[in-house]
Amino acid sequence: MRLYPDLGLKVFQAPSIGVALEALKEGFRKGELTIIIGRLSVDYHGRARSKLGFGERVVILKPDGALLVHRPHGHSPVNWQPPGSIFDFKRLGEKIVINAGRSNPLEKVTLTFDRIDLLVSSRLRDDAEFSLYVDEHDIRDALVSEPELFEEGFHVVTKEKRVPSGFVDLIGVDREGRFTVIEIKKGLAGRDSVIQLKRYIDGLKGEGGAAVRGVILASGLARGCQGLLDSLGLEFKRVDPRRCYEALMKRRGGGLQLELSRWFISS
Amino acid sequence: MRLYPDLGLKVFQAPSIGVALEALKEGFRKGELTIIIGRLSVDYHGRARSKLGFGERVVILKPDGALLVHRPHGHSPVNWQPPGSIFDFKRLGEKIVINAGRSNPLEKVTLTFDRIDLLVSSRLRDDAEFSLYVDEHDIRDALVSEPELFEEGFHVVTKEKRVPSGFVDLIGVDREGRFTVIEIKKGLAGRDSVIQLKRYIDGLKGEGGAAVRGVILASGLARGCQGLLDSLGLEFKRVDPRRCYEALMKRRGGGLQLELSRWFISS
DNA sequence: CGTGCCAGGTGCCTT
DNA sequence: AAGGCACTTGGCACG
Numbered sequence: 001m002r003l004y005p006d007l008g009l010k011v012f013q014a015p016s017i018g019v020a021l022e023a024l025k026e027g028f029r030k031g032e033l034t035i036i037i038g039r040l041s042v043d044y045h046g047r048a049r050s051k052l053g054f055g056e057r058v059v060i061l062k063p064d065g066a067l068l069v070h071r072p073h074g075h076s077p078v079n080w081q082p083p084g085s086i087f088d089f090k091r092l093g094e095k096i097v098i099n100a101g102r103s104n105p106l107e108k109v110t111l112t113f114d115r116i117d118l119l120v121s122s123r124l125r126d127d128a129e130f131s132l133y134v135d136e137h138d139i140r141d142a143l144v145s146e147p148e149l150f151e152e153g154f155h156v157v158t159k160e161k162r163v164p165s166g167f168v169d170l171i172g173v174d175r176e177g178r179f180t181v182i183e184i185k186k187g188l189a190g191r192d193s194v195i196q197l198k199r200y201i202d203g204l205k206g207e208g209g210a211a212v213r214g215v216i217l218a219s220g221l222a223r224g225c226q227g228l229l230d231s232l233g234l235e236f237k238r239v240d241p242r243r244c245y246e247a248l249m250k251r252r253g254g255g256l257q258l259e260l261s262r263w264f265i266s267s
Numbered sequence: 268m269r270l271y272p273d274l275g276l277k278v279f280q281a282p283s284i285g286v287a288l289e290a291l292k293e294g295f296r297k298g299e300l301t302i303i304i305g306r307l308s309v310d311y312h313g314r315a316r317s318k319l320g321f322g323e324r325v326v327i328l329k330p331d332g333a334l335l336v337h338r339p340h341g342h343s344p345v346n347w348q349p350p351g352s353i354f355d356f357k358r359l360g361e362k363i364v365i366n367a368g369r370s371n372p373l374e375k376v377t378l379t380f381d382r383i384d385l386l387v388s389s390r391l392r393d394d395a396e397f398s399l400y401v402d403e404h405d406i407r408d409a410l411v412s413e414p415e416l417f418e419e420g421f422h423v424v425t426k427e428k429r430v431p432s433g434f435v436d437l438i439g440v441d442r443e444g445r446f447t448v449i450e451i452k453k454g455l456a457g458r459d460s461v462i463q464l465k466r467y468i469d470g471l472k473g474e475g476g477a478a479v480r481g482v483i484l485a486s487g488l489a490r491g492c493q494g495l496l497d498s499l500g501l502e503f504k505r506v507d508p509r510r511c512y513e514a515l516m517k518r519r520g521g522g523l524q525l526e527l528s529r530w531f532i533s534s
Numbered sequence: 535c536g537t538g539c540c541a542g543g544t545g546c547c548t549t
Numbered sequence: 550a551a552g553g554c555a556c557t558t559g560g561c562a563c564g
Binding site for chain 2: 009011013033035037041047048049050051052053054055056057058060062063064066068070071072073074075078080081082083088099101103106108117118120122123124125126127128129130131132133134135186187192195245263264
Binding site for chain 3: 044046047048049050076079080082105107160162167190191192222223
């Protein structure tokens with residue numbers, strides 16, 4: 001652990017309005033990320049409108065134009081602006097006002113600070129690659145590389161096939177030679193997934209003519225959907241994420257142990 | 268603007284491992300929000316798995332058990348844990364490890380710091396109420412208070428009516444006495460909205476017996492949906508958000524000027 | 535507490 | 550730029 005403070009990190013405790021404004025402008029000009037802890041109110045005008053009175057919060061301004069306002073509770077920011085926003089910093093009487101807006105869609109967030117307790121500004125270097133495994137995409141890839149994960153004698157014909165009504169995850173031929181359309185869901189498949197699959201099959205029937213088999217492939221089927229599924233002549237099949245993961249790892253190499261439960265036992 | 272630093276705010280620049288650990292534990296025990304700027308790697312195991320190598324990021328630990336890891340770019344956190352998570356802080360050689368996990372669903376985020384540049388901890392007071400206007404909910408309310416916004420001679424019967432297949436936004440009777448089901452969308456109504464409305468109507472037909480009129484009420488209709496709408500015997504009607512807003516304001520009192528464009532012109 | 539559905543959804547990818 | 554769709558979706562309201 002390094003003992004010396006990063007020279008690129010600037011910290012201002014309870015800065016004056018002038019100092020804060022200068023730090024904000026300079027930080028953004030230099031491509032730094034800025035964090036503010038203070039008391040502020042928030043107004044948002046755009047796709048909707050929102051109002052939030054004064055309170056103590058954390059504000060993050062990112063160099064790419066993203067803005068986040070976090071309250072002391074909750075997972076998601078109470079207000080925000082996506083990357084690409086234009087920032088504007090100014091003084092208004094004894095308050096500091098930050099505007100963050102963009103033109104498409106036309107929207108603006110206004111922060112009004114009547115107190116800034118802390119302002120931190122720093123250039124952050126982060127080039128690491130983020131990788132997420134076993135999402136729907138990966139289940140599909142696992143099936144492509146090991147079709148027997150779906151069914152003995154199954155062959156994949158196409159993946160991500162565009163049809164008039166959307167995108168079919170996977171199309172193949174089963175051991176009896178039937179065209180099979182597979183709709184993949186990572187978690188529970190709901191009524192919407194069933195309807196989606198039905199649409200795809202109807203579209204394909206219009207194209208081809210022969211009967212088409214439709215299968216929902218997911219970790220489970222939401223309660224109440226079995227009836228709908230039956231009445232539409234569709235099937236549900238459970239996917240085993242662990243075996244998909246192993247199939248992917250076989251292809252990609254690398255391993256990841258499941259020591260989750262152990263940690264939860266130890267606390 | 269207050270000139271004195273908040274006594275509740277603790278700031279540690281490049282703290283030693285011992286100091287950082289102590290600050291983390293004490294901060295959480297006291298119900299404070301903690302922000303860390305440093306170099307760390309992140310691993311997530313749970314509903315999916317993810318891996319992120321070392322890089323400089325911002326971490327927020329909230330007193331309600333929410334955890335956020337923000338990279339210097341992008342609107343959304345690269346990793347997180349929702350409120351209610353259990354935190355665990357420990358030393359591992361020359362590194363600091365923070366675990367944040369929960370049991371339902373079983374998932375865990377592990378942060379491994381090889382450097383902490385800044386650690387801030389503070390109790391934040393924020394009791395303000397957040398209010399958001401003119402979403403779908405508000406359009407519905409506007410129609411309830413001024414049904415003629417929809418159509419001359421229209422009367423509302425129920426709002427948010429539960430039907431077997433979901434929730435109908437609005438049910439009423441038009442000037443010709445026909446039962447009318449209205450599906451509201453704030454923005455563009457897509458194919459899904461049309462299908463949803465169809466489901467509702469089918470459900471009601473099963474109940475009642477008389478013909479039911481179905482109307483999509485939105486700011487616009489997605490391209491390619493008009494045909495589907497026609498073939499199902501449904502209608503589309505444009506909603507005027509401005510008039511809805513005015514109707515709401517008339518009821519609620521208070522006003523909000525549209526000075527968005529002015530700000531965008533001035534920059 | 536699960537279940538369904540909206541969201542200022544966001545992000546990613548393709549035409 | 551627009552459309553389609555998944556998401557560690559999150560969030561809320563209701564059974």
